[in-house]
Amino acid sequence: MHWQSQSPPKNSAGLRYRALLEVTSTIARRHDLDGIVQDLTQRLLNVVNFDYVYFLLHDPDTNRLNANWVASVLHDQRTNSKQVKWISNEEIPKLPIPKTLALDEAPAGWVWEHQKPILYPDITRESSFPRVLNPLRAAGLISHCVLPLTHADARLGAVSFMSRRESAYDEADVEFLQHAAEQLAAALRNASERKAVLADQERLAAERDRLRLLLELNNVLVSNLDLHALFPAISECLRRVVRHDYASVAVLDPPTDMLRVYALVFPEGKGLVHEEMIFPAESSPAGWALKYRKPLIVDPLATKEFPGEITTSMMSEGVRCACGLPLIRHKAIGTLSVASLHEHAFGPNDLELLGQVANQVAIALENALAFRQIAALKDKLAQERLYLEQEIRSDYNFEEIMGESTSLHRILQQVETVAVTNATVLVLGETGTGKELIARAIHNRSPRRAGTFVKAELRRRAGGTAGERAVRPREGRIHRCRRSKTRPHRVGPSRHFVSG
Secondary structure, eight states, rough: EEEEOOOOOOSEEEEEEEEHHHHHHHHHHHOOOHHHHHHHHHHEOOOOEESOOOOEEEETTTTTEEEEEEEEEETTTTTOOOOOOEEETGGGGGSSSEEEEEESSSHHHHHHTTTTOOOSSSSGGOSSOOOHHHHHHHHOOOOEEEEEEEEEEEEEEEEEEEEEETTTTOHHHHHHHHHHHHHHHHHHHHHHHHHHHHHHHHHHHHHHHHHHHHHHHHHHHHSSSSHHHHHHHHHHHHHHTOOSEEEEEEEEEEETTTEEEEEEETTTTSSSTTOOEEEGGSSHHHHHHHHTSSSSSEOOOOOTOOOOHHHHHHHHHTEEEEEEEEEESSSEEEEEEEEEESTTTOOOHHHHHHHHHHOOOOOOOOHHHHHHHHHHHHHHHHHHHEEEEEEEEHHSSSOOOOOOOOOHHHHHHHHHHHHOOOEEEEEEEOOOHHEEEEEEEHHHTTTTTTSSSSEEEEETTOOOOOHHOOOOOSEEEEEEEOOOOTTTOOOOOOEEEEEE
């Protein structure tokens, strides 16, 4: 970027402080540091002579000064004007002063430590700081003025002005530049704090999204015990926070140390990796994570480290970055795997979130496996019960009637014959011979066996029999039971059994 201005006029104190007011106004309405620094430099060029200006910021991690902004001034002799040219990061190493400086090898380091400006009217007469001043002398620079960038107690860095003129700066220039440096330091401090606030907001927003994801996953998982059916919804929730192209859950078979793909979401897949696929745990990233019980990112995915069939298949599918996480409850039960078609897809923050997701998926997988096992046992018990009932019926045929006589078997065959019909049945027999048992047997084998079996006692009247007086109800069957005529006649109760 280039800025053009006329050479600064002499004795321009009013213009200088007007420039400071304009800088203050710029700082108040702008938040981008690049724009503030460029605007400040342009306004200083109108009132101060310099050929180079360096804005150096202190890096607390390395305790060094780094040249964040560097500008040179191009002189146009024909129009007696100057242009500011901003030096790119790639061009800074070619300049006289290195891009990064130790505190003890540059005047700017001394200024930062002591918080006092340095003014060199003629650096050709100076022997200190040779690593910086010697290249400046070689470049034809003579005057050098360095001022601290400090706001309150925050020592932010230093700003260095250089000129090819001898004694280019006097005490008035230093005083003015000190005010300008204070304005810039305030802007740097504000920008730094604003950046920190924005970073905190982004961090809190990311944390909110992660917590919301975990809540949504929990709601999804508790809504159904079928993890296989829920896994696509789980992957969709996870994709909003951690971008991925592949997700799967594998179940461990401890006796064989094999993993079976239980659920899979891979929209871009070609079918090389599929559900119910079985592969050795030891030859896969998921198996490594399960063995050492900690997550693993493989970036890039390669068969050299994991030479298994699953790795080969995933690479053939285009997977370049994979992450395996163990699913642990009271024991290792399986793995959660996510993968991407791009390298460097997952970072430390993603790994932390995926670990929390894996904990919830482990609970869901354990419940799903337990539910499946219970359902299988229930089906097995139902089948065994049915088998035993059939065996009992085949051995005894009737639950409450036992006997081996020919006549009893003939009667029971008759029960089987009439039970499936809708006919009225008359049961004859001596008192205590089991007429009610026969009636119950007919009821239990009839289409009305789900209904109620009702016993009714009727008193005999002279001149008739119970069978003649019985009336068949609108719905149901009457099993009429009369005493045998072989016994002497006596008046007594007659039982009617109604089913249905």
